[in-house]
Amino acid sequence: xxxEQGKPKKYGMVVDLDKCTGCxxxxxxxxxxxxxPFKADESNKRDSITWMRVYKITNGKPFPDTENCFLxxxxxxxxxxxxxxxxxxxxxxxATDYSTETGIVSQIYTRxxxxxxxxxxxxxxxxxxxWWDPVWPDGMEKSLSPNVSVRMRGIVEKCSFCxxxxxxxxxxxxxxxxxxxEESEYxxxxxxxxxxxxxxxxxxxNPKHAVYELxxxxxxxRLLERLGTNPKVYYVSSREWVRRAGDNYIKGEWxxxxxxxx
Amino acid sequence: xxxxxxxxxxxxxxxxxxxxxxxxxxxxxxWGVYAMLLCWLKGLNxxxxxxxxxxxxxxxxxxxxxxxxxxxxFTGFLRYVVGKDxxxxxxxxxxLIGFICYSSALLILAIDIGQPLRGWFxxxxxxxxxxxxxxxxxxxxxxxxxxxxxxxxxxxxRQLYKIPxxxxxxxxxxxxxxxxxxxxxxxxxxxQGSLGGVAGVLFGRPFAxxxxxxxxxxxxxxxxxxxxxxxxxxxxxxTKLLEKITKKKLVADDVVELLAKIAGWMLFxxxxxxxxxxxxxxxxxxxxxxxNISQFYSNNPFYGIWILYLEIACTLIPGLLLITNxxxxxxxxxxxxxxxxxxxxxxxxxxxxxxxxxVPVMSFDTWAMYIPSWQEVATTILPVAYGVxxxxxxxxxxxxxxxERELNPTTE
Numbered sequence: 001x002x003x004e005q006g007k008p009k010k011y012g013m014v015v016d017l018d019k020c021t022g023c024x025x026x027x028x029x030x031x032x033x034x035x036x037p038f039k040a041d042e043s044n045k046r047d048s049i050t051w052m053r054v055y056k057i058t059n060g061k062p063f064p065d066t067e068n069c070f071l072x073x074x075x076x077x078x079x080x081x082x083x084x085x086x087x088x089x090x091x092x093x094x095a096t097d098y099s100t101e102t103g104i105v106s107q108i109y110t111r112x113x114x115x116x117x118x119x120x121x122x123x124x125x126x127x128x129x130x131w132w133d134p135v136w137p138d139g140m141e142k143s144l145s146p147n148v149s150v151r152m153r154g155i156v157e158k159c160s161f162c163x164x165x166x167x168x169x170x171x172x173x174x175x176x177x178x179x180x181x182e183e184s185e186y187x188x189x190x191x192x193x194x195x196x197x198x199x200x201x202x203x204x205x206n207p208k209h210a211v212y213e214l215x216x217x218x219x220x221x222r223l224l225e226r227l228g229t230n231p232k233v234y235y236v237s238s239r240e241w242v243r244r245a246g247d248n249y250i251k252g253e254w255x256x257x258x259x260x261x262x
Numbered sequence: 263x264x265x266x267x268x269x270x271x272x273x274x275x276x277x278x279x280x281x282x283x284x285x286x287x288x289x290x291x292x293w294g295v296y297a298m299l300l301c302w303l304k305g306l307n308x309x310x311x312x313x314x315x316x317x318x319x320x321x322x323x324x325x326x327x328x329x330x331x332x333x334x335x336f337t338g339f340l341r342y343v344v345g346k347d348x349x350x351x352x353x354x355x356x357x358l359i360g361f362i363c364y365s366s367a368l369l370i371l372a373i374d375i376g377q378p379l380r381g382w383f384x385x386x387x388x389x390x391x392x393x394x395x396x397x398x399x400x401x402x403x404x405x406x407x408x409x410x411x412x413x414x415x416x417x418x419x420r421q422l423y424k425i426p427x428x429x430x431x432x433x434x435x436x437x438x439x440x441x442x443x444x445x446x447x448x449x450x451x452x453x454q455g456s457l458g459g460v461a462g463v464l465f466g467r468p469f470a471x472x473x474x475x476x477x478x479x480x481x482x483x484x485x486x487x488x489x490x491x492x493x494x495x496x497x498x499x500x501t502k503l504l505e506k507i508t509k510k511k512l513v514a515d516d517v518v519e520l521l522a523k524i525a526g527w528m529l530f531x532x533x534x535x536x537x538x539x540x541x542x543x544x545x546x547x548x549x550x551x552x553x554n555i556s557q558f559y560s561n562n563p564f565y566g567i568w569i570l571y572l573e574i575a576c577t578l579i580p581g582l583l584l585i586t587n588x589x590x591x592x593x594x595x596x597x598x599x600x601x602x603x604x605x606x607x608x609x610x611x612x613x614x615x616x617x618x619x620x621v622p623v624m625s626f627d628t629w630a631m632y633i634p635s636w637q638e639v640a641t642t643i644l645p646v647a648y649g650v651x652x653x654x655x656x657x658x659x660x661x662x663x664x665x666e667r668e669l670n671p672t673t674e
Contacts, residue, residue, distance in 0.1 A: 046312035046630070057626040071626075084391070086466035092394035093383040113383045114306075114376020116316030117394050123466035123623040129316060129376065131307040153305045154376025224624065226552050227466050245625045248468075248552030 010079075010103035011161055012204040012232030013191070014214040015072055017242055019198035020054075022070030027052050029193030030074075033162060035144045037134030037151070049128040051075070051159040052190050059241040069242045072199065074190065075126040075159035076223065076231030077105045086229055087118035087127065095156075103204070103232055104161050112155040119156060123224050124231075127158045161201075162188040183209045204232060221246045267659045269420055271667040274658050287650045294644025297637040301373050308637040314630040315619050320374045323642045325457055325611035327363040327370075328401070329485070330604060332493025334360020334408060335443075335450035340524060342443035351517045354662045355504075356497045357411045362652055364405045366645030373641055393459035400453030407446040411439065415660050451486050458485025461614040468551040469558050470618040472543060480539050481614070487535060488577075488607055491528035494521050495580070495603030502597055504657065510670050512663040519590045522600065526584025529603055533577035540570070558621050560629055565617050573613065576606035 030036065030052040042048045055071045078085035083098035085105055095112040098105050119127040133153045136144070144150065147164040151157045169185040183202050191201040202209030214220070215234045221243050222231045237243055244254050263277050274280070300308050311318045337356040341349040372378050384398045417423065417432035455478065461470040462479025472479040498518055505512050544555040559567040580599035583589035590596055620630050634642075656662055 044312070046314050055626060080465075086464065089389075089391045090394065090460075090463065092389055092392040092398060093380075093387040094389040095383075095387070111380075111383060111387055112377070113380035115374075115384075115394065116376070117392070117460070119313060119316035120619060121464050121466055125313060125624075125627075128313050129306070131312075132305065152377075156376075224466070226550075227468065227623075229466055248557075248623075248625055250549050250552060250554050253552070 007205040010204045014200045014211045014234045016198045017237040019196045020070045025193045026190035029189040033189035035148050035150050047131050076233045079230040086121040090117045090121045109151050114154040127156050129156050269661045287647050291647035294640045297640035310635040315632045317615050319634040319638045320370050322612050322615045324367045324370045326608050328367050329489045329607035330496040331360040331363025332489030333497035335446050336490040336493050338443035339447040342440040348517050351665050352513050361408045361412045362649040393456045396456040397453050400449045404449040407442050410442050418661050419659050454486040454489040455482040458482045467618050468548050468553045469621040487532045491532045492603050492607035494525040495600040499600040522584050522590050529577050530581030533581050573609045576602045
């Protein structure tokens with residue numbers, strides 16, 4: 001499926017870290033929208049499922065120079081080289097796939113057999129294993145979204161960029177005889193829930209979508225770009241230490257990079 | 263009571279002693295089975311694995327036993343393909359160890375996956391780009407080869423051998439064993455390599471990632487090489503252990519020394535390759551991804567720089583010792599060397615599984631430590647207990663060591 005410009009769609013996100021307050025609304029919206037299961041005690045983040053997780057990072061300086069930044073991290077929907085994202089290329093059962101139509105990395109829950117190789121391959125820790133059966137408090141199962149299947153114990157799940165919303169929007173467009181989606185027709189739940197408007201979502205290849213220009217911001221960067229994961233989530237920050245935290249640099253490398261820019 | 267089943271001309275301990283031993287090890291095995299059932303029925307929440315440690319103790323054990331079981335394919339290759347005829351005196355035991363190691367690996371995998379009933383998806387929905395797919399196919403096929411190699415030994419049991427069908431089958435299988443040994447060597451080359459590739463292709467994990475040739479990262483070749491080097495060390499180590507337990511000489515010294523010499527050269531050359539790989543990785547591959555080698559080794563209890571030195575020492579030192587005549591002839595040096603050689607594979611697999619998961623990749627992430635749960639430990643000990651029982655039964659009732667009678671003449 002190509003957009004009006006004749007390019008394949010490539011959905012992605014631009015997150016303005018200077019606007020993010022770390023309120024966690026995106027996390028809550030995501031869990032609610034996607035029927036993400038939770039435990040009574042979610043304090044151990046290493047076995048809790050958070051498709052969207054907000055990291056708190058710091059510049060490491062003592063008071064009064066301390067600065068914090070909140071960094072929302074969904075699945076990066078990496079393209080890698082030619083769609084060989086880190087997780088897709090390693091899955092032995094083709095249970096995760098890269099869509100060249102939308103740029104979205106899917107997860108086929110009914111095909112995943114829980115080997116967890118994809119989790120080992122993902123440097124962003126964006127993939128989560130269902131260590132427990134999904135259980136909701138009494139009555140709460142009635143509020144689950146009927147558009148997203150509930151996952152069972154023993155398989156891996158992750159952010160889908162609310163793909164069910166894309167499907168619903170495409171269905172509607174088809175019924176109306178359109179092949180194109182307006183930017184507002186397909187938005188992720190985290191984007192809509194963000195009260196400070198820090199998250200912008202759209203087709204990175206479509207000049208009509210805000211993300212097309214936003215990603216060109218000189219302060220835009222992607223997490224761990226140097227690894228060659230080719231992620232589709234961009235971050236923007238005016239603070240240099242935040243941009244530096246986006247990747248790893250050996251001694252003096254970052255400074256040389258900055259000097260070269262000047 | 264079971265004397266009719268015991269091979270001719272050899273002595274075995276009384277049946278009650280044997281059953282007592284089997285019972286004690288069987289209790290450990292049952293403990294492992296209980297833990298295994300807990301994992302299957304209640305799920306992997308019984309483990310201490312988490313989203314950072316998707317691969318943990320089990321995958322290490324899996325890779326470890328496959329490397330150590332490499333003695334089967336490499337000894338078979340040397341015996342049947344290269345023509346080192348002397349090794350016929352240790353090949354049965356090497357095959358038995360290989361059979362135990364590979365069946366254990368498959369069992370561990372069946373516990374490790376979140377949805378064991380969907381395990382067949384790896385064949386049905388195979389992703390040809392995944393190293394794990396290659397591992398699954400080659401591992402299963404090679405296990406089939408090991409079964410074919412082990413069956414004649416079972417059929418050579420004194421009573422079974424009297425049955426013409428089994429007698430002829432065992433004889434004919436021996437005749438064509440070279441074909442299976444060559445097939446096994448071919449399959450092993452790929453699955454040992456693919457297991458190395460499992461880590462090496464992780465371009466999102468700079469600690470594991472390696473460049474290479476075409477689709478194969480350097481770890482592909484290093485894993486095959488190390489299995490061929492360390493596997494025979496493990497075979498010799500277990501031979502010596504069995505000799506100690508049975509208080510008998512089971513394999514002649516010249517046979518052990520020949521295998522040790524070959525293992526020594528493999529270890530020595532492997533250590534050079536490993537050092538070259540480490541230097542290139544530390545100075546070119548990792549810096550290109552923004553990492554200094556020091557970032558991979560932290561002052562935590564598990565992953566200090568000592569683990570790298572220890573791994574290299576465990577390949578270089580035994581390699582140097584085993585290629586010398588004096589090193590092989592000296593019992594202490596020989597045993598120390600083969601223990602170090604086996605340890606080298608275990609450390610390498612530990613590092614390439616658990617340290618990969620522990621090292622933080624995002625600049626704001628932290629080191630992840632992990633201690634296995636008792637269920638993980640029990641299910642890891644389970645194959646060891648199973649292996650001990652199978653060796654005990656095989657040794658008692660099958661002619662595993664062709665030289666045993668000659669080396670231990672009975673007075674009767």
